[in-house]
Amino acid sequence: MSFCVNVDKPTKRATIHTFISSDPRCQPQDKQAQDGDWLGPIDTKQEAIEAAEEAGLNVHLCGLCNP
């Protein structure tokens, strides 16, 4: 399983998602939101969390796809 990270730049909030999810809100969009960004796919949840923490972000886990 892979993971991706949604970054909300204004709030410095990073949300970890499972990369393969049926919910489009959990997947990188073709058109990037102006204040957002996506990291990944990343192989492990731990690496995804560490990548977000290294970027100085507040890490949360998605409640929709339960990574």
Ligand SMILES: [Zn+2]
């Ligand atoms: Zn999700």
